[in-house]
Amino acid sequence: MENELSRLSSGIVGLDDMIEGGFPMPSVILVAGSAGTGKTTFAQKFLFDGARKGEQGIYFTTLSEPTEWMLRFSSRYEFVIKDYFGREIIYVDLGKELRETRPYEFLSYIDERISEIRPQRIVIDPMTVVGATDSNYRQFLYDMTNRLKNWNTVSVVTGEVEPGLLYPPEIAYSVDGIILLRMEEEGEIRRKYLEVLKMRGTHHVTGRQSMDITASQGIVVLKSQS
Numbered sequence: 001m002e003n004e005l006s007r008l009s010s011g012i013v014g015l016d017d018m019i020e021g022g023f024p025m026p027s028v029i030l031v032a033g034s035a036g037t038g039k040t041t042f043a044q045k046f047l048f049d050g051a052r053k054g055e056q057g058i059y060f061t062t063l064s065e066p067t068e069w070m071l072r073f074s075s076r077y078e079f080v081i082k083d084y085f086g087r088e089i090i091y092v093d094l095g096k097e098l099r100e101t102r103p104y105e106f107l108s109y110i111d112e113r114i115s116e117i118r119p120q121r122i123v124i125d126p127m128t129v130v131g132a133t134d135s136n137y138r139q140f141l142y143d144m145t146n147r148l149k150n151w152n153t154v155s156v157v158t159g160e161v162e163p164g165l166l167y168p169p170e171i172a173y174s175v176d177g178i179i180l181l182r183m184e185e186e187g188e189i190r191r192k193y194l195e196v197l198k199m200r201g202t203h204h205v206t207g208r209q210s211m212d213i214t215a216s217q218g219i220v221v222l223k224s225q226s
């Protein structure tokens with residue numbers, strides 16, 4: 001007998017309808033795309049939508065951007081509510097740990113932060129730089145995704161790729177879901193697309209869907225085109 005998976009809303013307008021109501025819980029979801037396709041916007045909306053409903057989130061940044069800068073950067077979006085910072089949404093800068101600790105010590109550090117905060121929603125942005133120095137990178141990523149899922153959370157991890165590539169293959173191997181963000185030049189215009197490539201235990205819409213990035217809602221998946 002098949003059990004109904006419990007699900008957590010993605011926070012992205014138009015996406016839940018494509019994935020049977022939300023991300024399976026627990027899960028690790030890879031959001032992949034080249035620079036500027038909207039990965040950080042996606043991750044932030046995922047957290048802020050949860051925060052609005054009283055859900056706890058952690059945003060792990062691996063780029064060492066000072067929090068101050070992060071706040072100013074993201075305030076372009078109307079869904080970013082400053083009062084949530086430091087309460088429903090905790091920012092943790094992992095830049096120093098990433099440089100100074102070995103991959104498995106780094107994992108323990110992440111685990112400790114999660115155990116203190118007990119979030120429902122976790123973001124690691126970008127994931128592409130985590131664990132890449134480990135001698136068995138695939139095994140490391142597999143262990144990391146399992147640890148994240150032990151907390152019964154949904155983690156959105158972002159993967160940056162060169163334009164033209166779809167996703168980072170090693171990360172894709174161990175995650176439960178893959179969402180691609182793409183920008184394509186079509187004549188004079190640059191169009192944006194979102195595609196659900198895989199989603200564990202879910203009958204999802206296939207094929208690329210047009211999307212937009214708006215100041216009020218962040219990423220918006222537009223009505224399905226055929």
Ligand SMILES: Nc1ncnc2c1ncn2[C@@H]1O[C@H](COP(=O)(O)OP(=O)(O)O)[C@@H](O)[C@H]1O
Nearest residue numbers: 034035036037038039040041042076213214215
């Ligand atoms: N207020 C806004 N309204 C509409 N689009 C925006 C706004 N702010 C940023 N963007 C778009 O979002 C994109 C940046 O998205 P971001 O999430 O930082 O991408 P990534 O993390 O994939 O590099 C920019 O390319 C820009 O076009």
Ligand SMILES: [Mg+2]
Nearest residue numbers: 039040041125
């Ligand atoms: Mg980004």
